[in-house]
Structure formats: C-alpha cells, structure tokens
Amino acid sequence: MGAGHGHRLHFHGHSPVHRAPAHVKVLTLLGFMLVVVATPREAYAVLAAEAAVLLGVVLLSRVPLTYLLPRMVVELPFVVFAVLMPFISHGPRTEVLGITVSEPGLVAGVALLIKGSIGVLGALTLAATTEPQDLLRGLQRLRMPELLVQIMGFMIRYLDVVTAELGRMMTALRSRGCDPRSPRHWPVLARSLGALFIRSYERGERVHLAMLSRGYDGKLP
Structure with missing residues (x-):
C-alpha cells in the first residue's frame, strides 16, 4: 500500500x-x-x-x-x-x-x-x-491487521492536507485580530478546531464513499 x-x-x-x-x-x-x-x-x-x-x-x-x-x-x-x-x-x-x-x-x-x-x-x-x-x-509483512495499516496510510496521506487547512484557518483568524496564544481568544480557537474536526470527518466520509463506488472491499490494490 x-x-x-x-x-x-x-x-x-x-x-x-x-x-x-x-x-x-x-x-x-x-x-x-x-x-x-x-x-x-x-x-x-x-x-x-x-x-x-x-x-x-x-x-x-x-x-x-x-x-x-x-x-x-x-x-x-x-x-x-x-x-x-x-x-x-x-x-x-x-x-x-x-x-x-x-x-x-x-x-x-x-x-x-x-x-x-x-x-x-x-x-x-x-x-x-x-x-x-x-x-x-513492513507492518504488512509483520501481519499487522490490514485495516490498521490502511488507517495509518490514510493518516500519513492526509496529515499534510489537514495541517495546511489548519494553517489557512490560523491565517484567517489572525487577519481578523485573533491571537491564538491569548487565553482571551481560546474559545474562538476551540470552535475553529471543532470546525476543522468536522471538516476532516466529512472529508473522510467522502473518501470512503468514493472508495466504495470504485469497488473497495476492505483491501487496497
């Protein structure tokens, strides 16, 4: 994989x-x-x-x-x-x-x-x-469960995507006068992280549906 x-x-x-x-x-x-x-x-x-x-x-x-x-x-x-x-x-x-x-x-x-x-x-x-x-x-050769290997693979694949999205969100917050390091703005930061989690979850759902539509049966080619 x-x-x-x-x-x-x-x-x-x-x-x-x-x-x-x-x-x-x-x-x-x-x-x-x-x-x-x-x-x-x-x-x-x-x-x-x-x-x-x-x-x-x-x-x-x-x-x-x-x-x-x-x-x-x-x-x-x-x-x-x-x-x-x-x-x-x-x-x-x-x-x-x-x-x-x-x-x-x-x-x-x-x-x-x-x-x-x-x-x-x-x-x-x-x-x-x-x-x-x-x-x-290597993990596959060690007989680690295939599902765990796939999860790790997608985590590595999309880590940069999520990190880049977080960076854009931080830039947008700073442009509106929000300082993520200030405790006064932590509630705003918490809501932003919640929104990022929801976006990531929805992206995962879309990727999974796309995989199913292409014949995914639990194993990747």
Whole structure:
C-alpha cells in the first residue's frame, strides 16, 4: 500500500540503516525498547549503555542530531512529569542542590526521563530512515491487521492536507485580530478546531464513499 511522497520526518540518505528492511527495523526497535523498559530504574550504567547503542545507530544512519533533537519536543509532557515526580512523590527525603525532594521520586523521574528520551529518539530515528510507504509495507509483512495499516496510510496521506487547512484557518483568524496564544481568544480557537474536526470527518466520509463506488472491499490494490 502506498502512502504518497516522503513525509516531513524522513531524512533522505543511503546509510545502512536507511537500506535495512522496514520490518527488521520495526522489530529491532520494539525489542530494544522492551529491553529498555525492563531495565531497573537504578541501573544507570545499563541505561547509559543502551543510550550509547542508540546513539551509535544514529551515527551509523548519518542523520544529524541537529535534525532529530528539535523534533524531540514531543517529549515535553514526559519531561514536565519527570521533573515534578521528586516533588509530588512520597517516601524518604533527600537534598539536591539545596532542595529537599523525594528520593524514590527522584530515582523514578530520572529513569522516566532517560527511558522516555531513548524511546522518542529511537522512534524518530526509525521515522527519519524509513519512507512511510516502506514502513507500511513492513507492518504488512509483520501481519499487522490490514485495516490498521490502511488507517495509518490514510493518516500519513492526509496529515499534510489537514495541517495546511489548519494553517489557512490560523491565517484567517489572525487577519481578523485573533491571537491564538491569548487565553482571551481560546474559545474562538476551540470552535475553529471543532470546525476543522468536522471538516476532516466529512472529508473522510467522502473518501470512503468514493472508495466504495470504485469497488473497495476492505483491501487496497
């Protein structure tokens, strides 16, 4: 199943990581993350070794860290939660830089931050070295349900369409004096996002009807 042209997360290259089969990369990342998750929180040396392995793969892929690191902003909610854990957790207290924090919370927060960063960087590396259509074919080879693969394919295909429509809506709002960053205008922004959701839903209905009219029976050619 195709997914159109390359996605914005993909970094064009010809490294061994780029050339590796998509299903192998997916299985490798899944197995690696299972090992990372199973690593005890206090095993910092093991976590450091796992991070070093991942950085080695990134270097082998020749994807610049300057390309990957800005995209790790998606990890921000985990970072905020990890920072708060030493302050909201119970248990024995310890002092760090003159601040009293929960020792179990500190250990858990550091482990969450390290493991989360490894997971996000690993996923970004997979996305940067694998074309979307190759990733979908790899998931098919791994026997992922066909319907889920199709949903992911359409999500990739129409993500740019919805994003562009959102950009036009934001431009229209700003031209009318609305500042989306101002809490005073958040109700307007919420209604606009609701309208975008309805438009996207209706577009999906039209696409589905068009597919049925062309003989769609649950499988794409």
